[in-house]
Amino acid sequence: MATAEETDAPAAYEELLDQYERLTYVGGASGVLSWDQQVMMPAGGAPARSKQLSALSAIHHELLTDDDVGEWLDELDDADLTPEQEAVVREIRRQYERADAVPVELVEEISETSSEALQVWEDAKAEDDFSAFAPYLEDLVELKREYAEHIDPDADPYEVLFADYEPYLDLDTAERVLTRLRDELVPLIDELNDADADLAQPFDGTYPEDAQEALSRDVLAKVDYDFERGRLDTSSHPFTSGNQFDTRITTRFDESDPLGALMSTVHEYGHAQYNLGVPQDEYGNPLGESRDLTVHESQSRLWENHIGRSRAFYDLVLDDLKEHFDGIDDATVEDVYEAANQIYPENRIRVEADELTYHMHIILRFEIERDLISGDLDVEDVPEVWNEKMEEYLGVTPDTDAEGCLQDIHWSHGNFGYFPTYSLGSVLAAQLYASADEDIDDLDAKVAAGDFDALHDWLGENVHQHGKRYTTPDLVEEATGEPYTADYFLDYAESKFRDLYDL
Amino acid sequence: MATAEETDAPAAYEELLDQYERLTYVGGASGVLSWDQQVMMPAGGAPARSKQLSALSAIHHELLTDDDVGEWLDELDDADLTPEQEAVVREIRRQYERADAVPVELVEEISETSSEALQVWEDAKAEDDFSAFAPYLEDLVELKREYAEHIDPDADPYEVLFADYEPYLDLDTAERVLTRLRDELVPLIDELNDADADLAQPFDGTYPEDAQEALSRDVLAKVDYDFERGRLDTSSHPFTSGNQFDTRITTRFDESDPLGALMSTVHEYGHAQYNLGVPQDEYGNPLGESRDLTVHESQSRLWENHIGRSRAFYDLVLDDLKEHFDGIDDATVEDVYEAANQIYPENRIRVEADELTYHMHIILRFEIERDLISGDLDVEDVPEVWNEKMEEYLGVTPDTDAEGCLQDIHWSHGNFGYFPTYSLGSVLAAQLYASADEDIDDLDAKVAAGDFDALHDWLGENVHQHGKRYTTPDLVEEATGEPYTADYFLDYAESKFRDLYDL
Known part of the structure; x- marks a missing residue:
């Protein structure tokens, strides 16, 4: 494969690449600081850390929106570049244009408002008091509308926000897929x-953290x-952080839910494999970066759902489960498979949802945040609409806003447009897995035998190695030979759960 | 106490402070990345980390040597400033002038040469092959001479290098003290x-790491x-890293040396107390930074030697030792005190040296590196001179260069002038401790009772709270009422060891 650095590239390209390398390294440093803050930092360190992170973020922004960057990009408008170099320029141009379009003052106002809103949201959630959070949510909705207006005054503002998380799947496609899921x-x-x-x-006891951790390590x-x-x-919220040289995952343990941490670990592992699979020699340019949230979530969901919730996987790890957990000596592969796949429509909490009802939680949020941004829904009406939709989609009404519309952190960050990528990624996971399954002989038997070489190779060749070489739709077509579609996910869901529930 | 930020300061002062804050935060970010690298990072992360650290270092250098900084400093030449503001400007000016004097190309060459030299030194040490390391040491001596020449062409180059680690104690004073120690x-x-x-x-068994760690935590x-x-x-080498909000220490364990990790922990704790004791509201300017290496080492040595190797301390921790270590039920306070204070002149390794012979290791290095920089000693003659001096000062000759002149990492970094601060700090520790002992009633009894409030207060008031407000000599005078002197250290050493050895 051709690389980002080639001889005969115009000088502007080389300079652009140097600048982008530096901002990548600064961004990488921020990533280490954030990981440390969530995993290692003593509580007292927060004030200094927040100043360090702000300084790095400001430097990153200045490097990206430097006038030189605009000039180099102009010079490269009609330059003769290789396809890889064109992809590099496309990705940098997109970041530059979005960052350059928004006044620094607005970026800072959003950042400060989210900082305050985060604190208020935590208290509001603890005290089940949506009215305390509502004014901040109103401000964030307004600020994010302004933000979208700066980037593209002619576009649907929600579409602009959505593109911060998934730049290349258009919103119509996303909406069509989500509506079909619903x-x-x-x-x-x-x-x-x-x-x-x-x-x-089979799991009805308590399972100590150290046993769960040992299991996670063995399975990893x-x-x-x-x-x-x-x-x-x-960490309090599981996450993945890093680059192709060093990507770390976190998990958390609930002693009454022994499969929860394991599934979370396998999910984050999928994210990590993607980060670790992009080319090392492209570190510092977009060919050395993983694609955006839809593709990233496809990697975590593929491992979590298509591997981690499969019969073959429990064939592989049943002995490990028995080694680390007491009281399940008689459990069969089928028992554990059933336990890992039960659906709980009565559950109100997104992060505790099963594989199927999870998407109802996402669709509800998507519909609400879309209407908030368009102005079709007032902030004060969010709790009522939330509860109505929960009843409609899952037949359950949250008792409190704390376990309703206050449960997630995303809106307190002003992250409107993020939620849909969770479901879009799951949908893509099914499409990719179906394609891998077609290409790899006896994939199921290989999973049961713990032989993942062919799957690693398939994902590496079709997804990881490309970095940001292709847009999301092109990547899907290259990998699977088809456009992005919900067909595979819906087939998988129907067939898996009808079989499981004897329908 | 007045603060760095005051109303009515000239605009140039405010701008200088803003710039310095940003570079402090970038430096703080580098500190977190380095800590992570030594304590948490998986080995594979090295290539990316090295790029991240280089980028931050370059940004730090650019912020410090920005033309604006020079102009603001010029404008502040005769400005009407408070003493605190004058101290801030003095410290920033010093850093600016040194950084600005050295061409970036030379800084980069030194950095690259040390990177290579570090690798070569590790191999040379492993293979006991000084001749492999010698050419790199020659290059570093030459590069560091050039570096000193840029900063001050009229000064003794070693004096210029020494001032990188201890800017305010002049080299004559340092040399007089070291010669007196010898x-x-x-x-x-x-x-x-x-x-x-x-x-x-009393310690003749093996003491498991987890027991040693539990002891360290209890003592902390x-x-x-x-x-x-x-x-x-x-970590493989104990160190302290952080700021007034978050300062972390590391230690290491040798299962045959149960007091080693404890003393190392108490030593690093002394460093940490200093970092944690500078004013939080000055984070981002020199009043919120600890003084340089002599004062820093005085804080670690005060805790390690004057507390950690005292009878009163073993009175305090004897039960903890017995709780964590088997086979010492009959040991008395006096037994452990004797074990912690035996001298081992036959030891060849600096980091394993006792409190007294340690200084011979330092003086030997000081004399050698001074002659290397002046040109009075050729690199090829280092092993011979090293061994002669070991024989002269300690009556022992290393069997190999690996346990002789190749044992320390410092020269492979080009850090000439660093070693003396270890002894200078120990000397200052004795002076400060004598003064605290005079000011605090029954300090010994308080140590034995674990009541450290008065000592914390004394160190906080006389050392920590000032940050870089005073130069080293002024700080010593303010704290003890006397100029810096070796009298207290030598009195302490004579009296402690003559008593211990019944002389």
């Missing part, structure tokens, strides 16, 4: 819920996580 | 060595280490 999954969930199936539940070794380039730690 | 300690060590005293050695709690603003971890 229309097909709501009746399926209803049916499954009414089926009154008696699924096994079985799926070939490279501990020479990674770490497993704990 | 002249008085060599005969004392001889005498002690010949005394044939039979000191107790007893000396009031604030774990809300700090951490204890392990």
Whole structure:
């Protein structure tokens, strides 16, 4: 494959690349500081850390919006570049244009308002007081509308915001997929819920954290996580952070939910494999960066759902489970498979949702935030609409706003447009896995045997190695031979859960 | 106390302060990345980390040597400033002038040469092959001479280099103190060595790492280490890193040397207390920074030697030792005190040296590096001179260069002028401790009772709170009422060791 650095590139290209390398390294430093803050930092360190992170963020912004960057990009408008170099310029241009369009004062106002809003949201959630958070949410909605207006005054502002997280799947496609999920999954969930199936539940004790951690480490070794380039730690919210040389994951433990941490670990592992799989010699340019949130989430969901919730996987790890957990000596592969795949429509919390009802939580948020940004919904009406939609999609009404519209951190950051990528990524995971399954002989048997080489190779060749070489739709077509589609996900869901629930 | 930020300061002062804040935060970010590299980072992360650190270092240098900084400093030449503001300008000016005097190309060449030299030194040490390292040492000597020449062509180059680590104690003072230490300690060590005293050695087993770590944590709690603003971890070389909000220490364990890790922990704790004691509201300017290496080392040595190797301390921690270590049930305070204070002139390794012979290791290095920089000593003759001086000062000759002139990392970094600050700091520790002892009633009894409030207050008021407000000599005079002197250290050493060895 051609690389970003080639001889005969125009001088402007070389200079652009040098500048982008520096801002990548500054961004990488911020990533280390954030990881440390969430995993290692003593509480007292917060004031200094916040100043360090602000300084790096300002420097990153100045490097990206430097007048020189605009000039180099202008010079490269009609330059003779290789396809890889064109991709590099496309990606840098996109970042430059978005960053340059928004006045620094507005960026700072959003940053300060989110800082305050985060604190207010935490208190409002603890005290179940939506009215305390509402004025901040109103401000953030207004500020993010302004932000979108600066970037593209002619576009639907929600579309502009969505593109911060998923730049290349257009919003129509996203909406069509999400609507289809809603229309097909709501009746399926209803049916499954009414089926009154008696699924096994072998886990009814408490499972100590150290046993859960030992299990996670053993399983990570079985799926070939490279501990020479990674770490497993704990944090209050699991996340993945790093680059192709060093990507670390975190998990968290609930002693009454032994599969929760394991699934979370496998999910973050999928993210990590993507980061670790982009080319090392492209570190510092877009060919050495993973694609955006949809593709990233496809990698985590592929490992979590298509591997981690499969029968073959429990064939592979049943002995590990028995080694680390007491009281499940008699459990079978089928028992654990059933336990890992039960649906819980009565659950109100997104991050605790099962594989299927999860998407109802996402669609509800998507519909609400879209209407908030368009002005079709007032902030004060969010709790009511939230509860109505929960009833409509899952047949359950949250008792409090704390377990309703106050449960997620995203809106307190002003992150409107982020939620849909969770479902879009799951949909892509199914499409990619179906394609890999077609290309790899006996993939299921290989999973059960712990032989992941072919799958690693497939994902590496079709997804990881490209970095940001292709846009999301092109990457999907290159990898699967088809445009992005929800067909595979819906087929997978129907067939897996009808089988499981004997329908 | 007045602060760095005051109303009515000239605009140039405010702008200088803003710029310096930003570079402080960038420097702080580098500190976190370095800590992570030594304590947490998986090995594979090195290539990316090195690029991130280089980028931050270059940005730091550009911020410091910005033309604006020079202009603001010019404008402030005769400005009407408070003494605190004058101190701020003095410290920034000093950094600016040194950084601005040296061409970026030379800084980069030194950085690249040290990077290579570090690798070569590691191999040379492993293979006991000084001749492999010699050419790199020659290059570094030459490059550092050039560096000194740029900063001050009229000064003794070693003096210029020394001032990178200790800017305010002049080299004459340093040399006078070191020479006095050599002249008085060599005969004392001889005498002690010949005394044939039979000191107790209650530790003759192996002491597991986890027991040693638990002991270190218990002792840190007893000396009031604030774990809300700090951490204890392990690393191959113990160090302290952080600021007034978050300062972390590391230690390392040798299962045959149970007091080694404890003393190392207490030493780093002393460094940490200094960092944590400078004013939080001055974070980002020199009043919120600890003074240079002599004062810093005085804080670590005060805790390590004057507290950690005292009878009163073993009175305090004897039960902790017995709780964590097997086989010492019969040991008395006096036994452990003797074990912690035996001298080992036959030891060849600086970092394993006792409190007294340690200084011979330093003086030897000081004399050699001074002659290397002046040109009075050729690199090829270093091993021979090293061994002669070891024989002369300690009566022992290293069997290999690996345990001789290749043992330390400092010269492979080009850090000529660093070593003396270790001894200069120990000397200052004795002077400060004598003064605290005079001011605090029954300090010994308070140590034995674990009541460190008065000592914390004394160090806070006389040393920590000032940040870089005073130069080193002024700080010593303010704190002790006397100029910097070796009298207290030599009195302490004579009296402690003559008593211990029954002379």
